[in-house]
Amino acid sequence: MNQQNPGSQHPNEQHPEGNPHGWNPAGGQPGAQRPDGWNPSPSPGRGQQANRSPYGGPSSGGQGPHPYGRQPQRPVPPQQRSGSGQQLPPYRANQGGGPRQPDPRQTPYQDRPPYQGMRPGREIPYASGPQRSGESPRQPQPPQSRPVYQGLRAPQRQPQPRQPWSGQVAAPQAPSRRSRRRGSHSGGYAVPSAGAAAAMRSRSRRNNIITLIIAAVVIVAMYATYTFFTNRNEHGYASNDMSVYGNSFDTSKYDLQKPWLDTPSDVTFSENVGKMSVMMKKYTEGLTQDGEPVAAVYTDPALTQRYSINVSEDKEKSGYVNINAASFAPCANYYDPGTRKLNAQSFEDIASNDYYVGDSCLDRQLDDDYFAGDGSVGGKFIGFERYFLVVYYGEDGEKLAKPKVTYFTVYDDKHELQAPQNVEVDVNKRGEVNVSWNPVEGATHYNVYLRTGGKIKTKDASKLERQQADTSAQSTYLLAKPTGNSVNLADWDPTKAPGFRSYLSGALDKAEEEFETGKVYSDTPIYQNMQFANLFSGQSEDALFSPGSSSLEENHADYQRSLSNTSLLVVAFGDDEKASNSPAAQVSITSMLSQVPLGPAFNAMMDESSVNKEYVTYITVADGLTRIVPRRYDWSTAKVTSEGVEVTFNLGETTMTSKQVLSDKGDTVAEVKARVEKDTAAVQAADKQTGLMTGDGSGTIDWNDSTGDISKAVDMNGVSGSIEYVRFIAANLLQDRTYMDVTKYYDQAGAPTAKDAVDEAVAQNPLILHTYAYSATKRSGSKVYLKVQYYDDSYGSSTARVRKDLDAKADQIVSKIITPGMDAKAKATAINRYLVDNFEYDYATYRSEMQSRTSADRNFYVRHKSNQNASGLLGTYDGQKLNVTVCAGYAKAYKLLADKAKLDAVYVTGTVNTGTSNGGHAWNKVKVGGQWLVVDSTWNDSGGGSPIQYLLVSDDSDVIRGRGQVYDRDEIVDAKLADYGIS
Secondary structure, X not given: OOOOOHHHOOHHHHEOOEOOOOOOOOOOOOOOOOOOOOXXXXXXXXXXXXXXXXXXXXXXXXXXXXXXXXXXXXXXXXXXXXXOOOEOOOOOOOOOOOOOOOOOOOOOOOOOOOXXXXXXXXXXXXXXXXXXXXXXXOOOOOOOOOOOOOOOOOOOOOOOOOOOOOOOOOOOOOOOOOOOOOOOOOOOOOOOOHHHHHHHHHHHHHHHHHHHHHHHHHHHHHHHHHHHHHHEEOOEEEOOOXXXXXXXXXXXXXXXXXXXXXXXXXOEEEEEOHHHHHOOOOOOXXXXXXXXXXXXXXXXXXXXXXXXXXXXXXXOOOOEEEEEXXXXXXXXXXXXXXXXXXXXXXXXXXXXXXXXXXXXXXXXXXXOOOOOOOOOOOOOOXXXXXXEEEEEEOOOOOXXXXXXXXXXEEOOOOOOOOOOOOOEEEEOOOOOEEEEOOOOXXXXXXXEEEEEOOEEEOOOOOHHHHHOOOOOOOEEEEEEOOOOOEEEHHHHOHHHOOOHHXXXXXXXXXXXXXXXXXXXXXXXXXXXXXXXXXXXOOOOOOOOOOEOOEOHHHHHHHOEEEOOOOEEEEEEEOOOOOOOEOOOEEEXXXXXXXXXXEEEOHHHHOOOOOOXXXXXXXXXXXXXXXXXXXXXXXXXXXXXXXXXXXXXXXXXXXXOEEEEEEOOOOOOHHHHHHHHHHHHHHHHHOOOOOOOOEEOOOOOOOOOOOOOOOOOOOOOOOOOOOOHHHHHHHHHHHOOOOEEEOXXXXXXXXXXXHHHHHHHHHHOOHHHOOOOEEEEEEEEOOEEEEEEEEOOOOOHHHHHHHHHHHHHHHHHHHHHHOOOOOOHHHHHHHHHHHHHHHOEEOHHHHHHHHOOOOEEXXXXXXXXXXXXXXXXXXXXXXXXXXXXXXXXXXXXXXHHHHHHOOOOEEEEEEEEEOOOOEEEEEEEEEEEOOEEEEEOHHHHHOOOOOOOOOEEEOOOOHHHHOOOOEEOOOOOOHHHHXXXXXX
């Protein structure tokens, strides 16, 4: 429809003189003709002033385009239409080579039907045609009124058989310009056949159909354009494509809003949160008085990696808050081994600070063109390909049952390079952090950043507060600038700066001197992994502990912390960092922080309430917790002094060392050594047992080793996984297919990393019979392929046979211990009882090969086949007693039996304090009564305690908090951790 002239009404209808040219306002509808007999056609000449003929119609002078834009065809001789009784207007045949003349018998035209496409002022008069032999002269008849064409459809004519001519030839007439039609020639008009006329009408219909199609396409395009621009404003535009959310969001828990695309990086969102807009705490990122966020922005679909924002009351709109990116600039906190330059605070600043790195980094901000935009402090959403705005409060000011989530992107943060892929982070046994990734084409160097923030959960915190996600502001630190695609952050540790090591030497001796004068040990500097030293803003567990005021266990139970924001970012750069850079690749390291040592926990070391303190020591780790570690004596350094035997020791497996004088263990080095080793073994025998192992390093992916036929569908029945991507990988691995096409899942918005998905698939499907896998992806055209390889391979070529036997054995066990009518609690108890009664803890292997290490070579898994998998359920098998195992074997077996019993359970790992050490451990979480509870069959079976002490207990119970339990995040994809009560 014409927006300016609805109903195709011609503007002449509004002419001040009425309708001077006889325009038909009916839009070409049948029978809607003017009294003067002229119905104009919708041709390009429509609406032009016409010359009026003396008969009331337009004159025939002038030339114009023929109907439908074609050259005129010669007319068909007059003939009677079949069944119509209508006489066609006759033309006089022009057989003599002269120009055609109007028949003088023709009655003046009064009611001529319109020809579509003709301009006013162009008419061809009708004339009588020749008479057939024997026919009396016909009286001229005025032409009958024809209906006006509707739309673009041509009138349908019934084809008639051609009649014979009478042979009469009209006398030549003088040429007439008025009678000559455009396209005629001196030979006159040849009469087309009936077939030619039909073809002409067919072409007309075809052209009309094409015109209709073109018109429809134009209308659709105009509507799409209109819709696009009405949804778009200076803050981007709303999209109806909800697929960007992927399958990472449970719509029963989140209210997904229309995505908001192509916003500027400095966008400000306006949200109505009612009364909460004036009830927020001041000087926070929009927290309620109870410390909960009003709104937050995350960079991952798991909603764990927060982007720092400002949330402020809108002074002009009541009840609204404005949400925008917070201003910040990255801080320098590294030693460059290439330039031998310390990019951190000065030694004097470090020495005067409790933990060397102050709460603020304003004195060491970087002139960083990446996160700070133009080198100034930012206030923009920069570095990530998508963001998630989450609003937790509604227009009534009350907390929403389903928080509103809005996916958004920015248009002015463009990147020339691709983001680094397959970022891997691990912590070796010395506590050093290693980071690696795939090389990026065009990159000359990389920046590795630490982004962190956290909130201490104290003993006064409520259960709800302890379960809250981290809500504090984040800081960003540049840790390293390697030129290759891997880095050991220990090489960039500020403590490696020239002069720094000598400054730190003798720290423990200095601490002892300060203690004697009443000073606290936390004033003494730390000396490993200083890049991670300020994650807890000086409020470590040890800093809050006063020796003698309470026990270490009580203090540990009171101090709880959530560091859900901590991650590493890797960005690729070309020579020109402003023009050539990549989006940031982000990987969470929260679960690894308990493995990153920072320095001695001096207050804990001086506590006299713990027995056998002389053989253990305490360290503060990067999440602020205190960890107990054994003293590793280097007897090669021992010497006899006047005070006793002096020996150097390492704090656990770390690179940190100190000295100890043993004055009552013997007179010689040999005597002291024997006594210490005997006492140490006795103390460690009372430990709670752990035994989680990992591979000793990673492997190289062999892309030529492809198993299975990826063109065949995979059976996904009977596999475990929190999302379909995980179940697809697990199904392939259970069918021994380690090479697979993951295109469907890999490029889906909100998908977890391939590593995250592989880790869950291996952890939650015990029949895979592997524990430690590494993986990589590659693109080939439009396809993405995933390759998985195992580090542990206990059964080698016999894996399929063992898997089949284990599957049958698990079915057999469940049929005996699970009875009809059992509820979840009864099932959980029955499975725990079976493992306690039928498994044995492998103390020998743990003490000889595992207690002092966290990783093992490949041969370890072959020698101890059931050590890290569920095959212990087979009992004695192939001549080996497989039911003698460690924590991973218990927990994997529990998961397999729970799956068979239709009991909701997951396999989880983490770290715990065992008594004389802090070690990796595996246990289970089971869903009972809508709550995910801890089941630790290993600790129920070892140490001589109760077989139900660690059965169905909550994470905030005293028994769990007292062991310093920290969850890893490797066994479940990040987006689903909260579904299992893991924060």
